[in-house]
Amino acid sequence: MSLENEKQDEISRKTNKESQGIFFTGCTNFIEIVNLNLTAMDQMCCSGLLYSSYVFCRGILKLIWVLANNLYCFPTHTLWMLTLFPLKKCKPNVYWKIEGLLYHWMISMVGCWSWVSGYNVVEVGDDVSRIMDQTVLVIANHQSTADVPLMMGCFNAKEGVLSNLMWIMDSVFKYTNFGIVSYFHDDFFILSGPENRERGVQLLKRHLEKVYKTLNRKWLILFPEGGFLHKRREASNRYLQKNAAQIGFSELRNVTLPRVGAMEAIIESLAPPSIHLNQTFSSDVEEALDDLPNRSNHVIIPPDEPCLKYILDITIAYPSGKPLSLFDIVTGCKEPRDTYFLYKIYEIKMIPSDAEGMKQWLYDLFKLKDDTLQHFYTTGKFPIEVGDGTLLRRPVQQDNLKFVILHCTFIVSTYMHYCILSYLYSLLW
Numbered sequence: 417m418s419l420e421n422e423k424q425d426e427i428s429r430k431t432n433k434e435s436q437g438i439f440f441t442g443c444t445n446f447i448e449i450v451n452l453n454l455t456a457m458d459q460m461c462c463s464g465l466l467y468s469s470y471v472f473c474r475g476i477l478k479l480i481w482v483l484a485n486n487l488y489c490f491p492t493h494t495l496w497m498l499t500l501f502p503l504k505k506c507k508p509n510v511y512w513k514i515e516g517l518l519y520h521w522m523i524s525m526v527g528c529w530s531w532v533s534g535y536n537v538v539e540v541g542d543d544v545s546r547i548m549d550q551t552v553l554v555i556a557n558h559q560s561t562a563d564v565p566l567m568m569g570c571f572n573a574k575e576g577v578l579s580n581l582m583w584i585m586d587s588v589f590k591y592t593n594f595g596i597v598s599y600f601h602d603d604f605f606i607l608s609g610p611e612n613r614e615r616g617v618q619l620l621k622r623h624l625e626k627v628y629k630t631l632n633r634k635w636l637i638l639f640p641e642g643g644f645l646h647k648r649r650e651a652s653n654r655y656l657q658k659n660a661a662q663i664g665f666s667e668l669r670n671v672t673l674p675r676v677g678a679m680e681a682i683i684e685s686l687a688p689p690s691i692h693l694n695q696t697f698s699s700d701v702e703e704a705l706d707d708l709p710n711r712s713n714h715v716i717i718p719p720d721e722p723c724l725k726y727i728l729d730i731t732i733a734y735p736s737g738k739p740l741s742l743f744d745i746v747t748g749c750k751e752p753r754d755t756y757f758l759y760k761i762y763e764i765k766m767i768p769s770d771a772e773g774m775k776q777w778l779y780d781l782f783k784l785k786d787d788t789l790q791h792f793y794t795t796g797k798f799p800i801e802v803g804d805g806t807l808l809r810r811p812v813q814q815d816n817l818k819f820v821i822l823h824c825t826f827i828v829s830t831y832m833h834y835c836i837l838s839y840l841y842s843l844l845w
Contacts (some may be wrong), residue, residue: 426555464845475747482746483527485823488526488830489718490593493518494831497600512631516579519823523578524535526594527569528823530562530745531814534752536568541759547726548577553682555729557645557785558639558669561742565731566755567637573812580717582628582636584620584678602627606678608642617677624685636682640674640778645739646673663779671782672738672791676775683774686724687764693706724764731785737793754811758798759786 488749496518504511571577587596587605595605604623607616628636641648652672662665663673733756734740744750768774768793791799 418562471749475749478533478748479746485525485529486593489522489826490596492595492826492833493522494600496829497678504723510600512602515600519783520572520578521825522594522597523568524572524819525826526565527572527814530565530569531574531819532744533743533748534535535562535566535740535748536754537566537760537812538753538756539755540756540808542761544574544728544759544761545722547761548574549634550725551686551687551723552636552726553679553724553727553731554635554637555674555679556637557732557782557789558641559732559734560644560739562641562740562755564746565669565742565745566732566740567730567757570757570812571635571815574594577635579623580633581637582633583637584639602631613677617681620678620681621685623769624682636686638678638682640676640679642670642675642781643672645670645672651794664776665783666743668782670793671786674778674782676778679778680771680774683724683764683767687769687820688723725766726761727767729760729785731760731788732756733758733789733792733798735796737789755807756792756798 466668497515500511500514503514506599513651556567568578571581582601584604585598585603586608588608590599590605598605602623604620605629606620607613627633649668649672653667654665656666656668656673735753735755740750740753740755768777788799
């Protein structure tokens with residue numbers, strides 16, 4: 417019995433040792449696995465920290481570069497315009513050609529900011545190359561402070577557009593660095609607020625007559641919403657809910673209800689004028705009317721009068737409905753991404769001639785924008801009508817060599833102005 421007990425005890429001890437060995441081996445393996453996982457997590461944290469540090473440092477350097485770019489571009493541009501001012505009086509045609517070139521160069525600098533950060537524009541829809549030298553009203557939805565710099569970069573790649581366009585912008589921008597450039601270019605600063613609305617429209621009409629027509633401008637840029645999406649959406653939807661029966665819909669998610677005052681003024685001032693038969697005409701006009709085969713079916717349009725021919729509707733779409741900001745463009749703190757510009761060209765004759773019809777047309781256009789953006793945010797694609805085929809996507813390509821040459825030109829110009837001003841200062845003191 418004692419021998420059997422001893423054997424059983426020995427077997428038990430071996431079993432316990434094996435169990436302990438398995439347990440300790442398992443614990444060791446578990447600890448090793450945990451250590452490996454912790455090491456991987458540490459590496460991920462370190463790499464994430466390093467990447468965040470890299471993005472931060474890159475953003476600081478980009479911000480310094482943009483500030484430096486402002487310093488060697490805007491002051492020298494202002495000095496050139498002041499120097500050339502006498503030419504505006506004696507040789508206005510020469511003055512405006514030079515001003516248009518300098519204006520183009522300045523907008524190119526702003527367009528360079530987004531290009532360097534990898535924030536590119538992809539054009540979708542109608543081909544706008546056929547209307548680049550025509551009189552065009554450009555209307556677009558307005559989501560953020562990045563809209564204008566991206567549009568500037570996009571238009572920079574189109575030959576002959578920038579020097580002959582006119583921006584309609586809020587009067588507050590007059591007091592910014594780019595506002596000075598726009599002031600010399602005779603862009604229009606519209607008054608904001610309901611108390612200034614009527615006066616602002618009248619001033620716009622006068623500006624179109626005296627500047628747009630006189631200088632033979634081509635593209636006229638307008639944001640009909642009159643403000644950013646996030647600021648106006650709530651008030652816009654309140655108005656829509658109260659007037660849904662009259663307007664035809666009760667909510668907009670991705671755009672706001674456009675204001676029609678500025679567009680009415682533009683259409684009234686620049687649309688092809690019609691001379692109706694019940695008016696009193698000069699003898700020359702009467703003779704021209706009498707020569708028509710069917711006098712009642714014709715209108716006369718003065719041949720030298722610049723008339724609006726097209727409306728270019730741009731739907732600005734940011735990926736996932738998350739717009740960039742001017743801060744993002746200046747610092748490049750977000751990952752590179754594409755912003756889409758969906759183009760649709762309308763001939764001016766397609767727009768209703770009466771004020772109420774034009775207003776409803778604009779409302780319906782922005783409802784279509786809203787549905788288009790909702791489809792894009794949901795599917796990543798723009799809706800296409802049956803028979804249209806696939807909408808071509810055309811990435812906007814910038815000329816890097818041109819950017820380098822322009823930067824060097826502005827730096828040399830700044831140094832030249834610095835030397836001249838230093839010399840004049842030394843003469844005075």
